[in-house]
Every structure is written in C-alpha cells, then in structure tokens.
Amino acid sequence: QSSNDCQFIHTKRISESSTLDIMANNAIFKTWTFDHACKEMDQNILHRANIRVTSELDALDDSDFVIFGVFGTEVTESTVPQPVLTGQAKKWDEVCNGSISELMIECFDSLKHGATLGSASPVLRIVPTGLKTKKVAIVGLGSEEDKLNETAFGKIGSVIASKCDESKAKKCTFCISIDTEKSFFANFSCEFYNALYSDNRYRTGDNKKHCAVDLETVTIVTEGGVTNLDAAMAAIETGKVLASGVTLTKDIVNAPHNVLNSESLANVARKIAEESGGTIKCTILGKEECEKRGMGAYLGVARGSETEPQFIHLTYSPKSGNVKKKVGVVGKGLLFDTGGYNIKTAMMELMKFDCGGAAAVLGAARAVGALEPEGVEAHFIVAACENMISDRAYVPSDILTASNGKTIEVLNTDAEGRLTLADALVYADKEVGCESIIELSTLTGACMVSLGKKVCGVWTSNDDLANDIAEASKRTCDKSWRMPLEAEYNEQLKSLIADIKNIGTRFGGAITAALFLLNFVDKKKPFAHIDIAGPVWDDKSGATGFGAKLVHDWISKQGA
Numbered sequence: 001q002s003s004n005d006c007q008f009i010h011t012k013r014i015s016e017s018s019t020l021d022i023m024a025n026n027a028i029f030k031t032w033t034f035d036h037a038c039k040e041m042d043q044n045i046l047h048r049a050n051i052r053v054t055s056e057l058d059a060l061d062d063s064d065f066v067i068f069g070v071f072g073t074e075v076t077e078s079t080v081p082q083p084v085l086t087g088q089a090k091k092w093d094e095v096c097n098g099s100i101s102e103l104m105i106e107c108f109d110s111l112k113h114g115a116t117l118g119s120a121s122p123v124l125r126i127v128p129t130g131l132k133t134k135k136v137a138i139v140g141l142g143s144e145e146d147k148l149n150e151t152a153f154g155k156i157g158s159v160i161a162s163k164c165d166e167s168k169a170k171k172c173t174f175c176i177s178i179d180t181e182k183s184f185f186a187n188f189s190c191e192f193y194n195a196l197y198s199d200n201r202y203r204t205g206d207n208k209k210h211c212a213v214d215l216e217t218v219t220i221v222t223e224g225g226v227t228n229l230d231a232a233m234a235a236i237e238t239g240k241v242l243a244s245g246v247t248l249t250k251d252i253v254n255a256p257h258n259v260l261n262s263e264s265l266a267n268v269a270r271k272i273a274e275e276s277g278g279t280i281k282c283t284i285l286g287k288e289e290c291e292k293r294g295m296g297a298y299l300g301v302a303r304g305s306e307t308e309p310q311f312i313h314l315t316y317s318p319k320s321g322n323v324k325k326k327v328g329v330v331g332k333g334l335l336f337d338t339g340g341y342n343i344k345t346a347m348m349e350l351m352k353f354d355c356g357g358a359a360a361v362l363g364a365a366r367a368v369g370a371l372e373p374e375g376v377e378a379h380f381i382v383a384a385c386e387n388m389i390s391d392r393a394y395v396p397s398d399i400l401t402a403s404n405g406k407t408i409e410v411l412n413t414d415a416e417g418r419l420t421l422a423d424a425l426v427y428a429d430k431e432v433g434c435e436s437i438i439e440l441s442t443l444t445g446a447c448m449v450s451l452g453k454k455v456c457g458v459w460t461s462n463d464d465l466a467n468d469i470a471e472a473s474k475r476t477c478d479k480s481w482r483m484p485l486e487a488e489y490n491e492q493l494k495s496l497i498a499d500i501k502n503i504g505t506r507f508g509g510a511i512t513a514a515l516f517l518l519n520f521v522d523k524k525k526p527f528a529h530i531d532i533a534g535p536v537w538d539d540k541s542g543a544t545g546f547g548a549k550l551v552h553d554w555i556s557k558q559g560a
Helices: 003-009 019-025 057-062 087-095 099-106 108-114 150-167 182-195 229-254 262-275 287-292 296-302 348-371 417-431 445-451 463-476 487-493 509-520 548-558
Strands: 050-054 065-070 135-140 171-176 217-222 280-285 310-316 323-337 375-387 399-401 407-409 436-441 456-460 480-482 527-531
Touching (some): 050 229, 057 087, 065 150, 099 108, 099 135, 108 135, 135 150, 150 171, 150 463, 182 229, 229 262, 229 348, 262 280, 262 323, 262 375, 280 348, 287 296, 296 417, 310 348, 310 417, 323 348, 348 375, 348 436, 348 548, 375 417, 375 548, 445 456, 445 509, 456 463, 456 509, 463 480, 463 548, 487 509
Parallel strands (some): 323 436, 436 527, 456 480
8 A cells, every 4th residue: 555545544533523623722713613603702892092181281291192183264265375373283383393384284285274174184203392292293173163063073083093093102182272062072082992993803913903002091182171071081981882882883793604693692692781780681582482472584584594593682771760761772683694595696705794783783782781871771682693595494485474473475585684673573562562663784785775885774754763863863973864665665565475575676675675674563653774784884994883873872862
C-alpha cells in the first residue's frame, strides 16, 4: 500500500464531538456547532467616554481638543465674507492670531461660517500658545438660533463624535454660546454614542475597527449658562440609555444566522428582563403553547426551521402600579428569510435583516425597562422563527389557519412575515388585551420602492394614532410617512378556496400587505402597521438601529 493509502486507512472517525464542536469551543464568538444551533448572541457595549455639561469656562483649559459651535448668517454675495465670531470662539481666535477665522474662510464652501447645520471644519492643530489645548475645530449650528431644535442637536452629537475620532482626542470640550433645553442633550448624547458604534464581534486582530480609542470625556460648555444642571445631566443619561437600546437593535440585525436564531433571540429577551431590575417580565411560548393557541399561520412558517419556534412576550409594568393605558408593540422576527420554496433570487445575503422589526421592539424594550415611563403598561411581542426550505417546510397552495380562525391560502412562501405577524397580532389583541397596537416589520420591497431607504411607511385608519407616530418620528429622526389604506385593494386578497390569500398582485403590494394584517386586529382598536424595510439597513454601514427610538418615544407618551 502507498503511504497515502495508509494515511487514509488510519484517519480517525469524527465522533459526536465533531470538528465543528471543537472549533466552536475555541471560536472568537458564540456560534453554531455541526450538531447544535447557537444558544446565545454576543452583544456590543457603548463607548466608555462620559459626557458632562457645565457653564464653567475653565473646562476649555483642561482639554486637548476644543470644538466651537457657531451660528452663521445666510450669505448671498459671491465673495467670501469675514467670519463673525463671538464669546470664547472670538477670544481663542485672537489668542491663535486669527487662525480660526482663516480656517473658516478656507472651509467656507461647506461650512458657510456655521450657517450649514452639522457641517464641520477639519481639525486645526494650534501652534504653541501657552494653552493646553493643541487642536481646535468648528461645527456649524445653522443660520438661526431658534431653529436649533432637538433633532438638529442630535445631528451635532454625531458630528462631535466623528471629530473626536478624527482628532484622537482624550478630553474634548464642545463650547456653545446658548443655554439649551434638556431634550437637546438627550438627542446629543444618543447620537454621539450611536456614531461611535463599531461591530467587532466577528472581526479579529487588525481587522477590528475602534472609534475614538483614547477618548475619555466630552464636556459641553454653555456660555449662556445652564438653567438646570441636574435636568441636563439626566437628559444626557437618558440619551445614553436610548443609545444602548439602539446598539442592541443594530447587534440583532447585524448578527448572521449561524449566531442568531429563534432560540438565541429568545435568550436576548430573557437578558433584557434580567437587566431591567424587575420592571420587565419575560414569557417565552414554545411549540406546544403555540399549538394550544391555534397559531397555525406562525407555526406553518416555523415548521421548516432547525430551531423550534420561540414566541417572545416581554411585559413592562411601571413600579408605581399606576397604569392608564395598556399598549402592544409587535415586531416581525424572521431571523433569516430564504423565501422558502418561492426561493429568493436576489438579496438573500441581506435577509438576516428580516428581523429588523423584532430588533427595534427589543431595543426599545431595553430602553423602556431602564427609563421606566409612568402610566403605561407595554407589551413587546415577537413570533421568532426562520423561513427555510426542508422536507417539513410549508409550500405554495397550503392553507393555514390563524389563531382567530381565519384561513389563509399560501400562494407565495416569500410572503411569510405577515403570516407570523397574524398570530402575534391576535395574541396582542385578544389574549393580552392591548388597547392600542403598533407593529414594525421589514415587510415589503414595495415600500422600499415607494419611499426609498430613509423613510418608513405607516398604515393606519386611526388619525390620532397616525399623529402620535408622526410626532414621535419628528422627535427621534426615525423618518416616517403615512400611506393609504385603500379598501378597494382587498379584492386582491380574495381566495377561491380559503378566507384570504397571503398576497395580492404586484401592484400596490405594500398596501395589500397592510390590508392583510387588518384581518387579525379588532377593527375598532387603534392599530398601525409600520414597514421599515428601507431604513433598517445601510449598504455602507450595515444595521441602522431604526425604529428603537421611535417605539420608545411612542410608548413613553402613552401614559401621559
């Protein structure tokens, strides 16, 4: 026998503790093994930097990097005017022999002397002047002081984070000439931490990307004084908590399917409850509990998955026990969507983001549990599973029965999200008894075609609920647009042999998807379907965290 033959003969058989099992024990992140699905998803933590607010100008002398926020005026003449600086920016410009003014003139096209909100100059290294600070930058606050709202301040927080990363600063001071409202600080804080998010869970060595590595503190100095310092610092902390919720949302959407499945997502929910300090209770319904409730639509989709279905229900209750309203938030929880037997022919590699609705709901739950809004009991519901192909998977022409008794003819297995949502909505409506329900899902490509990748679509017949969502959208910058519920399109959902079909024609697909969902909520109950398929993912940066802030804001206002 040749040496190669002998080598083959003496090769050991792979035992139950397979090669992948051994590899998993040494893996840099938790993942599947050959025989077992992953049980837990690693999570990122917020950047370590602290933000504080003060009116003491001495803080400028204790920083290695100072950023001045300046207002500008709209310029109509063709020549570049001399910038007009005030307060500390003017004093520092004089100490630096006009270097700051020169920098602004050089950057006029983009900065417009501060008139362009969120614009920023390059970092200027200062020639030794006796100051501790060695670097300076300018950030535009816009053309008018009264237009500097909470949304704008959130954008500025993101820019400050970017400049801190660029400058490699350890201590940064952001100096503005006005006293700001506390809500501004919350948005600033949230977007500051969001901008420093970097998902290194699946990278190794030099491939890991860290932002503002040396940064320890950012001090906001308000030259106009701070009306209520305690309120300002509380708002900073609120923003940080919201950012933690957004981070979880990003983590869930970014996670690949070999990490995130129905079981590992259920464990994320359990961890949210554990970390809430008792304000959130977690209930997970398994296969048998779902079967007892007749959740045939959800289980039909889940049947093809490797892992068993996990129906997640988190309940937030205020510690005071004072509940004025009970609300429900339902999120689509497809951990991966192959399209089923109507297999996808494009974008399948992105279908890990089909859990974007669930991610937003769970991110919001983390924030709600920490911030403890009064007067509202909130129920966070996710029917978690995958849409896979197997000998057990549902197929086109199957007829599924939802938990409200409605029969559904499946004409396309890639219209699966609405099937899982059907039973989740019945549960929120009938079993939990929510008085008002909103639902978030990456439901249709048609919505992306209509509104693009920055705006979600909102379908509701309730004007008050529509207004509440629109206001929450404005406050959080999770952009939304109300869409029509054209009742005439219900004709497309009529089935020859069942109560309804799960799809209509190719025209008006986002509308017929919303109309389908209306079959599973009491018609008298305020209900909104929110399609976040577009804004949940950015091709350059990955998961956006869209929806978490919107949901938290909406819930926090319900108990007022």
